[in-house]
Structure formats: C-alpha cells, structure tokens
Amino acid sequence: xxxxxxxxxxxxxxxxxxxxxxxxxxxxxxESELRERLRVEFATTLPQFDVLAALARKDxxxxxxxxxxxxxxxNGNVTGIIDRLVADRLVLRxxxxxxxxxxxxxxxxxxxxxxxxxxxxxxxxxDKLLSDFDHAESEAVILHLDGLxxxxxxxxxxx
Amino acid sequence: xxxxxxxxxxxxxxxxxxxxxxxxxxxxxxESELRERLRVEFATTLPQFDVLAALARKDxxxxxxxxxxxxxxxNGNVTGIIDRLVADRLVLRxxxxxxxxxxxxxxxxxxxxxxxxxxxxxxxxxDKLLSDFDHAESEAVILHLDGLxxxxxxxxxxx
DNA sequence: GGGAAATGTTTTAGGGTTAAATAGTTTAAA
DNA sequence: TTTAAACTATTTAACCCTAAAACATTTCCC
Numbered sequence: 611x612x613x614x615x616x617x618x619x620x621x622x623x624x625x626x627x628x629x630x631x632x633x634x635x636x637x638x639x640x641e642s643e644l645r646e647r648l649r650v651e652f653a654t655t656l657p658q659f660d661v662l663a664a665l666a667r668k669d670x671x672x673x674x675x676x677x678x679x680x681x682x683x684x685n686g687n688v689t690g691i692i693d694r695l696v697a698d699r700l701v702l703r704x705x706x707x708x709x710x711x712x713x714x715x716x717x718x719x720x721x722x723x724x725x726x727x728x729x730x731x732x733x734x735x736x737d738k739l740l741s742d743f744d745h746a747e748s749e750a751v752i753l754h755l756d757g758l759x760x761x762x763x764x765x766x767x768x769x
Numbered sequence: 770x771x772x773x774x775x776x777x778x779x780x781x782x783x784x785x786x787x788x789x790x791x792x793x794x795x796x797x798x799x800e801s802e803l804r805e806r807l808r809v810e811f812a813t814t815l816p817q818f819d820v821l822a823a824l825a826r827k828d829x830x831x832x833x834x835x836x837x838x839x840x841x842x843x844n845g846n847v848t849g850i851i852d853r854l855v856a857d858r859l860v861l862r863x864x865x866x867x868x869x870x871x872x873x874x875x876x877x878x879x880x881x882x883x884x885x886x887x888x889x890x891x892x893x894x895x896d897k898l899l900s901d902f903d904h905a906e907s908e909a910v911i912l913h914l915d916g917l918x919x920x921x922x923x924x925x926x927x928x
Numbered sequence: 929g930g931g932a933a934a935t936g937t938t939t940t941a942g943g944g945t946t947a948a949a950t951a952g953t954t955t956a957a958a
Numbered sequence: 959t960t961t962a963a964a965c966t967a968t969t970t971a972a973c974c975c976t977a978a979a980a981c982a983t984t985t986c987c988c
Binding site: 801804805808832833834837844845847848868869870871872 | 934935936937938939944945946
Binding site for chain 2: 622
C-alpha cells in the first residue's frame with residue numbers, strides 16, 4: 611500500500627549502480643586530466659609512465675610477464691608499450707642467462723632520470739586534484755575500497 | 770631527531786597518491802570484469818553499451834555531438850562506435866530536416882530490445898561486484914566522491 | 929556577403945583485448 | 959635416456975577504443 615518507501619527509498623542495488631557510476635566517472639576525470647598533462651608537459655603517456663614507475667623500483671628489471679601482471683594489463687599490450695619505450699631509449703630489453711624464453715626489461719640511465727623528474731611533478735598534480743580530501747577522508751575511502759579490486763580480480767567470475 | 774613521526778606518519782600528499790592508486794585499480798578491476806562479461810555473454814563492448822544506454826533515454830535520438838558530450842569521449846571516437854552499431858542494425862543515422870550539418874542517431878527496435886535485455890543483467894552484475902557495500906557505505910563513498918569529477922573537469926588545468 | 933563558429937568525418941598515433949603462432953622448459957612415461 | 963606431452967614466455971594479428979588535429983560543409987550573425 612505505501613506509495614513509496616521512505617527509508618531505504620533506493621534499493622541497495624540501485625544505490626550500488628550509482629556508486630559504480632560515480633567511481634567510474636571520477637576515475638576517468640582524474641585519469642584524463644593526468645594523461646593530458648603528461649602529454650603536454652612531458653610528451654609521454656600514462657601507460658608508459660606506469661611502466662617506468664614499475665621498473666624504477668626494481669634495479670634488476672622485470673620480465674614481460676612480471677610487468678604485465680603488476681600493471682594488470684595483457685601481455686600483448688606490454689609488448690607494444692615496451693617497443694615504444696625502447697625506441698625512445700628509456701628502457702632496454704635483455705635476455706637473461708637462465709631462461710631463454712624470457713626477456714628482462716630495465717631502465718636506462720636516461721629512463722631513470724626522466725622518470726624521477728616526471729614522478730615528482732606527477733605527485734604534485736595528484737595532490738592538487740584530490741585536495742578535497744584531507745588525511746582522514748582519504749583514509750576512509752581507502753578503507754572502503756581496499757581489497758575490493760583484489761577480491762574482484764580473483765573471484766569475479768565465480769558465484 | 771624523532772626517528773619517524775607517529776601521528777600523520779604519512780603526509781597528506783602521499784596519502785592522496787595512495788587514494789588515487791586505489792581508486793584507479795578498483796575502477797579498472799570492475800570495468801575489466803564488466804567488459805569481459807559483455808564480450809562473453811552478449812558479444813558487445815562497454816562503449817557500445819554506453820551508447821545504447823544514452824540513446825535509450827531519448828526517444829527522439831541524439832546528435833553525434835550530443836552523444837560525444839554526454840559520454841565524455843571525442844567526437845571522432847563516436848563516429849567509429851556508431852559505424853559498428855549501424856552495421857549491427859542496433860541504431861540508425863538520420864539527417865534532421867533543419868540542420869544539414871547534423872546527424873541524429875536513434876535506436877532501432879532491435880537496438881532497444883537488446884539494450885533492455887543487457888541492462889537488466891548488467892545491473893545484477895554491478896550489484897554482485899559491489900556487494901561489499903551496504904546502503905550506508907555506498908552513500909558515504911558517493912558523498913566523498915560527489916562533485917569531484919565535475920570540479921576536475923572544469924577547473925583541472927587552472928590554479 | 930563574409931568571417932566566425934559549429935558539426936561530423938578522416939587521419940594519425942597510441943592503448944587495450946583475445947586468440948593463435950613460436951619457441952623454450954619441464955615433467956614424466958616408456 | 960629419450961621422447962612426447964604439458965606448461966610457460968613472448969610476439970603477432972585482428973579488432974576495437976581513444977584523443978588530437980586537419981578538413982569539408984553548413985549555419986550563424988554582423
């Protein structure tokens with residue numbers, strides 16, 4: 611009989627759809643802003659920057675498969691990104707001694723210094739873009755999101 | 770002298786970078802899960818589904834520019850997506866009488882029924898994927914994120 | 929009329945996926 | 959031990975999505 615329910619006016623499922631739309635739109639807005647700045651100020655791309663960032667933490671380099679897993683993109687995709695970075699002399703491919711199937715990718719000195727330079731500016735951009743969030747608010751959202759990505763990645767298709 | 774600061778151990782800027790990484794990884798995990806399911810179960814793509822969703826709310830159709838603005842993708846991009854949808858007979862292009870520059874795109878009956886079918890299942894997927902969030906938690910994150918995308922989109926490059 | 933703005937397509941370049949092809953490594957059976 | 963099968967690593971090919979820039983056409987408005 612009640613014309614429309616008052617509390618929980620929105621069913622949880624609709625509310626989650628709203629949440630997903632917000633999440634996606636926010637992430638896309640930030641991402642596209644960062645892409646634009648990387649392009650204009652450093653003539654580079656977000657995926658290429660992500661690869662440099664991954665490699666910067668591993669002095670011994672990473673194999674293609676390690677990179678692909680860490681960045682959560684397909685192996686075929688990494689090949690193309692590395693091709694372009696190699697052409698720009700920012701990374702190099704090296705065959706490891708112990709496994710002739712694999713290829714190890716490492717930063718060149720040029721790649722390392724270029725990454726350091728961009729990373730500093732990049733952190734500043736993110737800081738400004740998310741300046742709405744103080745420490746506590748960041749923590750709150752992080753807690754809410756934490757684990758969700760992982761849970762989805764290894765369970766997505768089940769249940 | 771203090772070996773490491775205790776409260777606010779993480780500066781706000783590092784915390785925001787963490788927040789951004791969480792946001793991006795979560796959105797990507799969900800998105801890739803949805804893409805995969807759309808591909809496997811309906812042989813379609815997320816951008817094409819987004820176009821159908823946009824058109825489903827406008828019986829009179831939308832112009833290419835309206836679509837491009839609403840979906841926040843480039844105009845050149847919309848051309849290709851519509852080309853494929855037209856090839857599948859899900860939408861059709863129609864020249865409006867009053868403006869010979871413009872093209873109006875509308876759902877075909879086939880497109881409308883296919884959208885309705887996918888939309889229902891899609892909502893269920895999102896509901897499951899975000900089942901960690903009850904109504905209150907959804908609301909909390911939505912409030913935190915709300916307006917951020919908009920604020921970034923019209924102000925990103927300033928200040 | 930004529931310049932400026934708007935609409936849509938094409939082009940160019942990069943990013944992303946899956947599936948198939950190659951090549952090397954490991955396992956285990958014969 | 960030899961040999962086949964199974965598994966792992968990478969690349970390639972086909973397809974789609976994405977943005978930016980150049981272009982043609984049309985409309986707007988002075």
